[in-house]
Amino acid sequence: MSHLHWVAITEGLLESVWVVDPETLHILAVNEAALRLLGARRDEVVGSPVHRWASDLQDHVYWDEWRRGVVQTLESEAMLVRRDGELLRVQRRIGPVRPADGATVVLVAMQDLTEYQRTQQRLEELLAELRAVLESSSDGILVCDLDGRVRAFNRAFAQMWALPTTLLTTPDDPALLRHLAASVSDASAFQARLSELQRAPLMEAHDIVLLRSGRMLERASRPQLARGRPIGRIHVYRDVTERAAIDAKLRLAAKVFESSLDAIVVTDPERRIVACNPAALRLTDRANDDPAGQPVATLLDAPNRPGWEAEVAAALAERGYWEGELWLRRAHAPAVALLVSWVLLRDAQGQPLNTVLFAKDLSEKLEAQRRIEQLAYHDPLTGLPNRLLLGERVAHAVRLAQRSGRGFAVLFLDLDRFKGINDSLGHAFGDRVLVEVAQRLQRCLRQTDTLARLGGDEFVIHLHDADRSAAERTAQRIIDAVARPVTIDEMQFTLSCSIGIAMYPHDGTTLDELIQCADTAMYQVKERGKGHWRFYQAEMNAHLLARIQTDHAMRLGLQHGEFELHYQPRVDLRSGRVTACEALLRWHRPGHGLVLPGAFIGVAEETGLIAQLGQWVLEQAVAQARRWADAGRPAQVAVNVSALQFEQTQFVQDVADTLQRHGLPAGLLELELTESILVRDAEEALAKLQALAQLGITLSLDDFGTGYSSLTYLKRFALHRLKIDRSFVLALHEDGQADAAIVAAIVQMGHALGMEVVAEGVEHAPQLQRLQALGCDHFQGFWYARPLPVAEVEAHLGRTVTLPGAAPAPSA
Numbered sequence: 001m002s003h004l005h006w007v008a009i010t011e012g013l014l015e016s017v018w019v020v021d022p023e024t025l026h027i028l029a030v031n032e033a034a035l036r037l038l039g040a041r042r043d044e045v046v047g048s049p050v051h052r053w054a055s056d057l058q059d060h061v062y063w064d065e066w067r068r069g070v071v072q073t074l075e076s077e078a079m080l081v082r083r084d085g086e087l088l089r090v091q092r093r094i095g096p097v098r099p100a101d102g103a104t105v106v107l108v109a110m111q112d113l114t115e116y117q118r119t120q121q122r123l124e125e126l127l128a129e130l131r132a133v134l135e136s137s138s139d140g141i142l143v144c145d146l147d148g149r150v151r152a153f154n155r156a157f158a159q160m161w162a163l164p165t166t167l168l169t170t171p172d173d174p175a176l177l178r179h180l181a182a183s184v185s186d187a188s189a190f191q192a193r194l195s196e197l198q199r200a201p202l203m204e205a206h207d208i209v210l211l212r213s214g215r216m217l218e219r220a221s222r223p224q225l226a227r228g229r230p231i232g233r234i235h236v237y238r239d240v241t242e243r244a245a246i247d248a249k250l251r252l253a254a255k256v257f258e259s260s261l262d263a264i265v266v267t268d269p270e271r272r273i274v275a276c277n278p279a280a281l282r283l284t285d286r287a288n289d290d291p292a293g294q295p296v297a298t299l300l301d302a303p304n305r306p307g308w309e310a311e312v313a314a315a316l317a318e319r320g321y322w323e324g325e326l327w328l329r330r331a332h333a334p335a336v337a338l339l340v341s342w343v344l345l346r347d348a349q350g351q352p353l354n355t356v357l358f359a360k361d362l363s364e365k366l367e368a369q370r371r372i373e374q375l376a377y378h379d380p381l382t383g384l385p386n387r388l389l390l391g392e393r394v395a396h397a398v399r400l401a402q403r404s405g406r407g408f409a410v411l412f413l414d415l416d417r418f419k420g421i422n423d424s425l426g427h428a429f430g431d432r433v434l435v436e437v438a439q440r441l442q443r444c445l446r447q448t449d450t451l452a453r454l455g456g457d458e459f460v461i462h463l464h465d466a467d468r469s470a471a472e473r474t475a476q477r478i479i480d481a482v483a484r485p486v487t488i489d490e491m492q493f494t495l496s497c498s499i500g501i502a503m504y505p506h507d508g509t510t511l512d513e514l515i516q517c518a519d520t521a522m523y524q525v526k527e528r529g530k531g532h533w534r535f536y537q538a539e540m541n542a543h544l545l546a547r548i549q550t551d552h553a554m555r556l557g558l559q560h561g562e563f564e565l566h567y568q569p570r571v572d573l574r575s576g577r578v579t580a581c582e583a584l585l586r587w588h589r590p591g592h593g594l595v596l597p598g599a600f601i602g603v604a605e606e607t608g609l610i611a612q613l614g615q616w617v618l619e620q621a622v623a624q625a626r627r628w629a630d631a632g633r634p635a636q637v638a639v640n641v642s643a644l645q646f647e648q649t650q651f652v653q654d655v656a657d658t659l660q661r662h663g664l665p666a667g668l669l670e671l672e673l674t675e676s677i678l679v680r681d682a683e684e685a686l687a688k689l690q691a692l693a694q695l696g697i698t699l700s701l702d703d704f705g706t707g708y709s710s711l712t713y714l715k716r717f718a719l720h721r722l723k724i725d726r727s728f729v730l731a732l733h734e735d736g737q738a739d740a741a742i743v744a745a746i747v748q749m750g751h752a753l754g755m756e757v758v759a760e761g762v763e764h765a766p767q768l769q770r771l772q773a774l775g776c777d778h779f780q781g782f783w784y785a786r787p788l789p790v791a792e793v794e795a796h797l798g799r800t801v802t803l804p805g806a807a808p809a810p811s812a
């Protein structure tokens with residue numbers, strides 16, 4: 001076949017074709033594609049040896065082997081040398097072709113690999129890029145085929161799921177899936193989800209996977225498409241643990257912002273409002289009116305702090321915060337005080353971002369503070385200043401007086417017999433009396449003076465800038481004001497008060513000193529008849545000192561046996577027999593001789609020593625009565641009981657114990673009580689008296705007629721005897737008709753209540769006769785016998801006295 005034939009046959013082929021003579025290895029014919037490949041003309045190619053276009057030695061060796069019949073066909077890559085010398089990679093197939101009508105030729109078919117190679121290279125580069133992208137992603141990526149087989153995953157995926165090294169090097173799908181399932185907190189839900197995704201290859205899904213480690217993964221599952229058809233699935237996992245935590249924090253912060261009881265206002269750097277929480281809106285009274293955009297300063301005010309805005313701005317810029325009190329202006333309500341903490345927030349570059357204002361409503365606190373101050377500085381009953389506030393005022397007055405050289409006065413005021421009102425009419429009534437008195441006192445004073453209540457019925461007054469005559473005038477004004485009749489609950493009565501006055505700086509330079517002096521002066525007023533005022537005099541304190549000394553001496557006296565009991569016989573007026581005697585205390589005070597109770601009982605009652613002293617008396621009297629009874633001269637012994645002694649909780653028990661200790665029948669003991677005992681705490685007194693009466697003790701009421709002399713308690717307490725006070729008996733002698741009538745009434749009343757009546761202080765026969773005529777039951781007094789020492793009184797016991805005989809009954 002001619003080479004023209006070969007040209008005609010091969011021209012239509014896309015491949016480059018050489019027809020080579022197997023003997024000479026010269027090219028017999030080429031097609032157009034081969035000419036383009038070699039960049040040569042046909043005449044340059046046809047007739048040329050194949051070596052001409054071969055580039056490497058291997059090619060030469062091959063053609064030699066071909067000629068020697070060692071190889072027949074070949075398919076390989078080879079390098080050609082183009083006409084211009086450029087090398088060209090081709091894929092070639094070489095093989096003998098024997099046409100039916102001709103000799104065998106070698107057909108070399110070649111395909112230019114340059115383009116293919118370039119594409120290949122581009123693909124490889126693309127692949128490498130993709131892999132790099134895949135690897136550089138912080139998301140964990142898992143690629144599966146439609147059957148769920150794992151095709152690829154990146155390093156982030158391996159790290160996120162903590163894949164063991166074996167799974168990284170050796171593909172093992174079941175092991176990988178087992179590892180994933182074992183890592184999640186709900187394995188079955190995880191696997192169910194994977195199966196569901198596998199069944200729906202086109203489904204896109206987003207969900208959250210919780211790992212057992214506590215981490216939280218967000219999964220986005222998308223189908224992998226090739227030419228519009230799904231070929232697999234890409235799972236992208238993102239670790240959102242931190243983000244979820246931040247989200248939770250943000251949600252919490254939002255909740256705090258919303259529900260905070262404190263007002264929170266966020267502003268821009270120019271302090272214009274950006275957001276207000278509900279508490280802020282409530283506080284500003286603008287629930288329906290959004291203040292966003294307004295300068296926050298328009299809502300705030302600081303009346304005592306001009307230039308406060310500049311101060312805030314400077315503090316925020318320098319320190320990043322400001323704290324202080326501001327007032328909030330409100331739309332429809334009065335302004336409120338706020339405690340404000342103001343902070344500046346900056347961005348990462350340090351530029352001001354926002355300011356946040358936290359405000360606490362101080363109105364309640366201020367009100368509480370005001371209340372506390374009120375409570376701390378005022379007496380709750382009358383609302384008057386208390387001692388604390390008075391102390392501050394007086395301290396201030398002292399400072400002023402030191403500069404001005406002018407003095408002032410302190411008045412100590414105590415109501416007279418207030419205790420009686422309180423005890424008999426109740427504390428609530430007493431409180432109303434105190435309020436009334438406080439108002440009257442206040443009206444007697446100037447604005448610059450201070451009236452304080454120390455407690456009970458004690459008031460102290462600071463008279464500002466007052467000399468002696470001013471103090472005197474004010475004291476008298478007060479005495480008069482208090483003395484005006486008081487009407488409470490339709491009950492009218494009169495009060496009086498005693499006032500002691502101390503002058504600054506003459507009597508003292510501190511409130512304590514001045515109060516002490518005024519108190520001492522007031523005490524003197526009380527002792528001398530009450531209802532008056534008096535200036536303090538230095539010797540008053542000497543008197544006080546004497547009392548302290550007396551108390552001390554009494555205590556020592558008790559230890560040293562300086563006390564003794566004298567007994568005054570008591571005579572039965574009907575039989576004339578001495579049936580009883582009253583024990584009366586005597587003190588052999590060293591350096592003072594025999595001291596009578598009037599000089600020390602009062603001090604013992606004041607200092608409380610009376611309880612001890614009284615018990616000593618009881619002990620002695622009971623022991624003595626027992627001795628007399630043993631000696632065959634039984635006589636009832638009457639013992640005086642002071643109010644303080646009676647108030648001791650164990651009093652009844654002490655009496656019972658004493659009787660038991662000495663084995664004295666209770667009927668031989670009489671207790672003389674004073675009226676004040678009965679009015680103090682009526683309920684408790686009643687219980688004690690009943691207990692004593694039950695023991696069999698005789699109870700008598702001493703000094704009847706001098707105190708309250710109320711029928712009510714006489715009836716209630718069911719006492720056995722009434723002792724008419726000496727003053728009435730004395731009056732009988734002085735022929736006072738009115739007093740005689742009183743004595744008669746007392747006797748009758750006593751008898752009507754089933755009580756015996758005893759008259760004290762009978763010094764003269766006529767007194768005795770009148771008492772006899774009035775039906776009095778017993779008497780004691782100097783007419784028959786004074787109080788006598790034991791040795792002397794014994795002779796009287798059981799004796800019958802010759803009485804003068806009853807006087808005619810009084811005419812009135």
Ligand SMILES: Nc1nc2c(ncn2[C@@H]2O[C@@H]3COP(=O)(O)O[C@H]4[C@@H](O)[C@H](n5cnc6c(=O)[nH]c(N)nc65)O[C@@H]4COP(=O)(O)O[C@H]3[C@H]2O)c(=O)[nH]1
Nearest residue numbers: 584585596597598617640641642761762763780781782787
């Ligand atoms: N002018 C005058 N006086 C007479 C006459 N007869 C008796 N007296 C005095 O009158 C007082 C009667 O006692 P009292 O009213 O219980 O008054 C007693 C009593 O309240 C109290 N007292 C005495 N001893 C005790 C005691 O042991 N305990 C208590 N708590 N008080 C006592 O001291 C008060 C005074 O006691 P004494 O000085 O002993 O004064 C006694 C007595 O000496 C008389 O005919 N004329």
